[in-house]
Amino acid sequence: MNWKTIRDLIGVEMKAGRMLRGKRLIKYNTGRNRFFTYLEYGVAVAIGLAVGVLIGYFYNSAFPADIQSQFITVFANFQVSLPTLILVVTLVFTMMQQFQRSGTSFKNQAPYWLPVTWQEHTTASIFSDVLGIPLIAIAAIAPAIIAIAAFTGQLPLAIGASVAMCAAAFTAGATTEVFRILQVRFTGAVYKSSGKAAIWVRFASTLVFFVLFYIVYSYVIYGTGISNALQAVASVQSAAWFVPFVWVGVTLSYFASGMFIYGAVFLILSLLFILGLFYLCVSLNTRFGLYEPPAITVSSGVYAPKTGVLGKLGFAPVESALLRKDLKAFTRRRELISAFILPIVVIIIPIFSSFNTSTSSSSSAFPTQFGFAFTSLFPAAVMAMMLGNFMTGEEGQSIWRIYFSPISAKNYVKSKYAFMLFFAIIILPITSIVGFFIYHPALGTMFTLIAESVFVVFAVGALSLANGIKGADFNEVPRPRMIRAEWSIINLLTCGAAGLAVLAPLIPNVITDVTGIQFTFLALYQAVIISGVIAAVLTVIFYQVALSNAKELLTKAQV
Amino acid sequence: MSTNYANAVELKNVTKRYNELVAVNNLNLTLSQGEIFGLLGPNGSGKSTTLKMLLGLVQPEEGSVHVLGIDAKKDPVAIKKLVGYAPEAPHLYEFLTGIEFLDFIGDIYGMHTEEKRSRINEYLKALQLEGREGDMISSYSEGMKQKVALISAFLHKPKLLILDEPLNALDPRTARIVKDFLQELKQQGVTTIMSTHILEIAQAVCDRIGIMYQGKLLALGNMEELRRMASMPSSGLEDIFLKLTGTGDIKAVVEELVK
Ligand SMILES: Nc1ncnc2c1ncn2[C@@H]1O[C@H](COP(=O)(O)OP(=O)(O)OP(=O)(O)O)[C@@H](O)[C@H]1O
Ligand SMILES: [Mg+2]
Numbered sequence: 001m002n003w004k005t006i007r008d009l010i011g012v013e014m015k016a017g018r019m020l021r022g023k024r025l026i027k028y029n030t031g032r033n034r035f036f037t038y039l040e041y042g043v044a045v046a047i048g049l050a051v052g053v054l055i056g057y058f059y060n061s062a063f064p065a066d067i068q069s070q071f072i073t074v075f076a077n078f079q080v081s082l083p084t085l086i087l088v089v090t091l092v093f094t095m096m097q098q099f100q101r102s103g104t105s106f107k108n109q110a111p112y113w114l115p116v117t118w119q120e121h122t123t124a125s126i127f128s129d130v131l132g133i134p135l136i137a138i139a140a141i142a143p144a145i146i147a148i149a150a151f152t153g154q155l156p157l158a159i160g161a162s163v164a165m166c167a168a169a170f171t172a173g174a175t176t177e178v179f180r181i182l183q184v185r186f187t188g189a190v191y192k193s194s195g196k197a198a199i200w201v202r203f204a205s206t207l208v209f210f211v212l213f214y215i216v217y218s219y220v221i222y223g224t225g226i227s228n229a230l231q232a233v234a235s236v237q238s239a240a241w242f243v244p245f246v247w248v249g250v251t252l253s254y255f256a257s258g259m260f261i262y263g264a265v266f267l268i269l270s271l272l273f274i275l276g277l278f279y280l281c282v283s284l285n286t287r288f289g290l291y292e293p294p295a296i297t298v299s300s301g302v303y304a305p306k307t308g309v310l311g312k313l314g315f316a317p318v319e320s321a322l323l324r325k326d327l328k329a330f331t332r333r334r335e336l337i338s339a340f341i342l343p344i345v346v347i348i349i350p351i352f353s354s355f356n357t358s359t360s361s362s363s364s365a366f367p368t369q370f371g372f373a374f375t376s377l378f379p380a381a382v383m384a385m386m387l388g389n390f391m392t393g394e395e396g397q398s399i400w401r402i403y404f405s406p407i408s409a410k411n412y413v414k415s416k417y418a419f420m421l422f423f424a425i426i427i428l429p430i431t432s433i434v435g436f437f438i439y440h441p442a443l444g445t446m447f448t449l450i451a452e453s454v455f456v457v458f459a460v461g462a463l464s465l466a467n468g469i470k471g472a473d474f475n476e477v478p479r480p481r482m483i484r485a486e487w488s489i490i491n492l493l494t495c496g497a498a499g500l501a502v503l504a505p506l507i508p509n510v511i512t513d514v515t516g517i518q519f520t521f522l523a524l525y526q527a528v529i530i531s532g533v534i535a536a537v538l539t540v541i542f543y544q545v546a547l548s549n550a551k552e553l554l555t556k557a558q559v
Numbered sequence: 560m561s562t563n564y565a566n567a568v569e570l571k572n573v574t575k576r577y578n579e580l581v582a583v584n585n586l587n588l589t590l591s592q593g594e595i596f597g598l599l600g601p602n603g604s605g606k607s608t609t610l611k612m613l614l615g616l617v618q619p620e621e622g623s624v625h626v627l628g629i630d631a632k633k634d635p636v637a638i639k640k641l642v643g644y645a646p647e648a649p650h651l652y653e654f655l656t657g658i659e660f661l662d663f664i665g666d667i668y669g670m671h672t673e674e675k676r677s678r679i680n681e682y683l684k685a686l687q688l689e690g691r692e693g694d695m696i697s698s699y700s701e702g703m704k705q706k707v708a709l710i711s712a713f714l715h716k717p718k719l720l721i722l723d724e725p726l727n728a729l730d731p732r733t734a735r736i737v738k739d740f741l742q743e744l745k746q747q748g749v750t751t752i753m754s755t756h757i758l759e760i761a762q763a764v765c766d767r768i769g770i771m772y773q774g775k776l777l778a779l780g781n782m783e784e785l786r787r788m789a790s791m792p793s794s795g796l797e798d799i800f801l802k803l804t805g806t807g808d809i810k811a812v813v814e815e816l817v818k
Contacts (some may be wrong), residue, residue, distance in 0.1 A: 279649045303658050303680060303692070305665070305672045321666030327650060332654040332695075400650040404614050406640035555618065555635065 002120050009116065009124035013131070041139045044524035049141035054148025059151050079145055079154070079161040080256055083168040084249040086141075090134040095179065118286045126173040126281065134172070138165050151381050154292035157256050164248045171245060174277045181284040206245030219386035225295070244273040251291045295497040314509060318407055329394065338395060339386055343379035343427050347434050357399075367440045369513065372446065375435035376428065377453045384457045388464025391416045392553070393472040402554070413543070415464055424457040444524065448506075451528055455502050455535035460495045462542035467491040469549040498538055505530040567592045567719055567750035573622035573791035575608055575774075582608045583619070584774035590752060593745055597761035598754040599796075601804055606754035607647055609771070610721050613752070614644055627719055640668065643717035645725050649708035653697040657688060657707055660696060661714065675714075682710040686733055701728040709737065720744070722753035725759060728794030738764050758796040768796070772804045776785060776795025 059071060142162035149158030247270040254263035287313060310320030329334045343466070400414065432450055435441070441449075470488020505527040512518060522530070568590040575583040583605040590596050598606045611617040613626050615635025621797045626638045651660055658679065665675035671686035683689050686706045696704065705728045710721060720741070726734045741751050741764060755761055761768055768785060770778045778799075780787050786792055 091718075143616065301619050303662075303676060305662055305676050317666045320664050322664075326654065326662050328659065329652070329654055397648075398650050398652050400646055401652065403616050404639060404644045404646065405664075406636050407667065408636045 004125045005116055005120045008133070009121065010128050013124065013128035020060070030188075044136045048142065048144035049147055051140075056146075056148045056151030061150070065200035071152065075145075075152060075255055076149065076154060076157060080163050080249060080253040081156055082141065082145075082249075083164040083180070083252060085274065086134065086138065086165045087168040087172050087245060087248075089137065089259060089374040090130060090169045091175060093133050094129045094176040096175060096307070118282050118289065121289070122177065122278070122282045122285050126170060126177050126278075127286075129173040129176050130169045134169050138162075138169060146341055160252055160255060162250050167248050167270065170495045171248070171274055171277060174274070174281050175245075177281045178277070178284060181281070184197050205295050212351050221491060226465070236373050236407065244269070247273055276282060300405075315415070316411060318405075319415040319418070322411070323419055325417070326394075328389070333394075339383070339390075343383055343431065344508070347379065347431055368441055369445055372435045372439040372441040373449055374433045375438065376446075376449055377456065379431050380424045380428045380453045381456045381495075381499055383427060383489065384420055384461035385464045387420040388461050388466075389417075389468045389488065389491050390472075391420060391465065392469045393458070393474060395472075396474055399472075399474050407554070409547050409554055411437075412550045413469075413546045414493035415463065416462065417546070418544070420461045420465060421457065424461060425454065428453055428457075448524060450530055452503060452531060454504065455532055456499050459498050459502050459535045459542065461537040462539045462546060463498050464491050464495050466546035466549050467494065469553050472553070490500065490542050498542075501538065502531055502535045561604060564625075565626075566590060567594070568596075568752060569625040570612070571625075573609075573612060573624060574607075575612060575617060575619045582775050585613070586622070586774070586776055587671065588769065588776065588779075590658045591596070592750055592765065592780055593748045595741060595751045595765050597765035597768045598745075598752065598771060599758070599768060599800060600754075604771040604804075605774040606771055607723050610723050610752065611753060613721055614639060614642065620634055632787070633677075641717055642719045642721055643712035643715065644721045645708050645712040645723060647723045647727075651696050651704055651705040654695060656693050656695055656697070657683070657703075659693040660707060661692075661710060663715055664711040670715055678714055679710070681796055683737060687771055702730060702733070705729055706733060712728075713740075718749060720749060720751040720753070722751065724755055725753055726755065726757055734755065734760070735760045758800060762796040770800060770803050777803050 059068065063071060142165060145158045145161060146155070149155045208228070245264050251266040254260070254266060257343050310323055311317065315323065348462065392399075425438055428450060432446065438448060467487055467490060468483060471484045473481045473484045475481060505522065506524075508528055509520065509524055566589050568588065570586050570588040570718065572585045573583055586605075586609065596611065600606050602680065608617060611633060612619055612624050615624070615631040615638060618632060627641050629638050629641075633640055652663070655663065661682075662675065667678065683692050686709075688703065688706055688710075689769075691699070691703065696707065699707070705725075709722075709725060713721065725737060729737065737775070738760065744751065747796045753765075762782060766777065767781050769776050770785075778785055780788065782796070785796070785799050785803075786794060789802050791799055
């Protein structure tokens with residue numbers, strides 16, 4: 001293995017972020033670049049060190065003796081658990097990154113014509129997976145614990161924990177790499193199968209994949225509903241010495257408690273495991289690393305253009321063409337399919353948790369109404385927010401087609417808005433039915449909330465579309481971002497505000513319901529009507545903003 | 560829009576800057592109807608920028624652009640409706656199949672179903688894409704993608720064709736077909752402006768040729784006029800091009816490379 005090659009490959013990977021940040025590097029000036037690329041890690045080390053010294057100083061000067069001894073035990077436990085923590089964090093982080101990248105994985109494929117061995121490629125790939133948040137975390141935590149340990153006299157353990165953290169991050173990176181290769185391999189297999197079915201297989205498998213991931217993820221993060229199961233997982237994990245991924249942590253804990261023979265055994269086991277994982281990566285990469293371009297035959301035979309249902313609904317040919325194109329994009333492009341995941345997760349989670357908590361339901365009106373509101377209103381609103389947000393950036397480099405085609409701003413906004421409305425509203429009956437069966441709300445409540453959902457979707461959708469056009473990001477390297485980070489935040493905040501504005505007239509009714517204090521000065525139907533008027537006004541305003549943003553977009557084709 | 564225009568394309572004192580860089584410098588160009596015009600020039604000389612300004616994709620800082628009698632600043636969509644454009648890179652929707660993409664283009668230009676169907680089938684056949692039209696574009700070769708991009712420029716029978724390096728990546732047979740097709744369209748009064756690096760094609764197809772260099776139009780005219788301008792009476796376009804763009808010292812450059 002040539003370490004210089006590996007370093008160069010990692011460097012390329014790091015620079016890939018440039019396109020996203022929009023930096024323009026005019027001069028070829030490596031010295032300066034290197035300083036800035038390592039700056040964030042340097043800052044992390046400095047902060048970690050400072051925090052560590054501060055805590056150590058307090059430990060020495062301010063802690064009474066009994067708290068000191070307590071602190072030492074807690075701190076030792078913390079260090080022993082660090083490798084596993086880092087492993088989980090890195091795993092979650094790199095996996096998420098991989099999912100986001102999956103749409104363009106072929107663009108990041110190994111430059112196979114270069115004199116680079118698969119070992120070198122794999123090593124570089126694992127390291128660059130770990131770059132960023134995981135490595136910054138390690139760069140901050142390691143000096144911190146070493147600094148504290150210098151005061152508490154636990155230096156060997158702290159150094160061991162620091163090394164173990166690196167090993168854990170590497171393990172996580174390697175695991176992600178294995179999954180990445182397999183993913184490319186399997187979707188590649190689906191790619192190569194021909195016929196329309198291939199697209200549906202892809203669609204369905206991506207949905208299942210993401211849903212499973214999000215469910216596991218949200219249970220791990222929030223532990224909603226199945227706290228019992230989580231506890232079981234935790235207890236299994238503590239006894240999971242036979243799971244290779246915790247071997248690094250186990251090694252550390254044996255050394256910490258002075259059981260050096262066991263420690264040595266697990267040290268050797270850990271090393272063997274990491275090496276084995278690495279060679280698994282290399283051999284998988286050697287076999288499947290090269291991306292084979294997909295060749296899906298979607299249709300064959302006579303070309304018979306459709307006469308358009310959309311045309312009858314009052315869409316101009318341009319608009320219905322755009323709508324049909326977007327529909328195909330959202331069912332065929334993996335990173336777009338994920339837009340449909342969140343609503344599904346929002347539907348599934350209450351179903352799951354309703355199995356667990358079926359005994360203690362409907363003690364008051366409060367959880368019922370909120371549960372139902374969450375299940376029915378939230379997915380549609382979020383759908384409107386997300387779709388509007390990236391329906392423009394989704395065009396990617398092909399936005400040029402839109403630029404030079406005779407598409408007016410009106411056509412553009414109308415078709416995108418219609419698409420967004422269609423998908424946000426189509427999930428409304430589904431979520432409402434699910435919500436109805438779980439929470440059994442009163443019919444009045446249900447219809448109020450459905451009406452409100454529609455209002456919110458119209459207003460928030462128009463706003464997010466306006467934001468999405470303004471903040472669109474057409475860079476596809478190294479992965480499609482679709483919207484610039486600052487605009488995604490602006491969108492989140494403004495959409496939240498707009499949603500609240502639409503719902504505002506109902507707030508007194510909600511307060512009355514929850515507290516029992518008579519606070520209402522409007523009948524429910526009056527509140528709904530006012531809320532509808534607010535939504536209509538907002539929709540018109542935001543639609544106009546979207547139009548003027550689109551005009552600007554279409555005349556400033558200088559991406 | 561107005562159909563009574565004297566010139567198909569009219570650029571007056573057009574200047575386009577990207578920050579400090581002057582991409583197009585005080586350009587004047589007039590094309591009459593039914594003309595085939597070739598835009599030549601070294602890399603980065605401003606050809607693509609000029610073509611983009613015709614469609615209103617890029618707004619010039621100074622000067623005016625009129626295409627088919629329409630001001631490119633005021634109503635770019637009206638121009639886009641009448642014009643067929645093939646960009647430098649094909650910019651196709653890779654998740655569509657060839658046929659779906661062309662169908663999309665047909666709809667964008669408001670073509671009727673029957674017309675769309677017959678036209679698309681004709682072109683697919685002529686450019687030998689038959690049998691692959693049902694595959695996703697992501698699996699096409701570079702040349703196939705370029706063919707699709709060209710068909711989408713021709714599909715709606717535009718009055719003006721703006722082609723940015725149209726023969727890129729095409730096989731000899733297809734290149735020949737496109738060349739002959741352009742001549743055929745010229746008989747029907749279609750104006751073509753294209754940029755190219757293939758000098759033989761410019762020499763063979765174009766009625767007039769403009770040579771750009773650093774954003775300026777160095778020379779403009781038919782082959783005879785260009786020869787006179789370069790005072791190279793019996794030379795081919797290559798020698799004229801090299802002389803005019805000051806890149807004639809090829810020999811010295813090559814010697815430097817070989818060293
Ligand atoms: N979006 C942009 N931002 C900044 N500069 C640009 C942009 N587009 C073009 N330029 C610059 O404008 C100049 C002219 O570019 P243009 O694409 O018109 O050249 P060209 O003649 O088409 O070259 P080629 O033969 O390589 O296609 C170049 O120097 C280029 O760097
Ligand atoms: Mg060009």
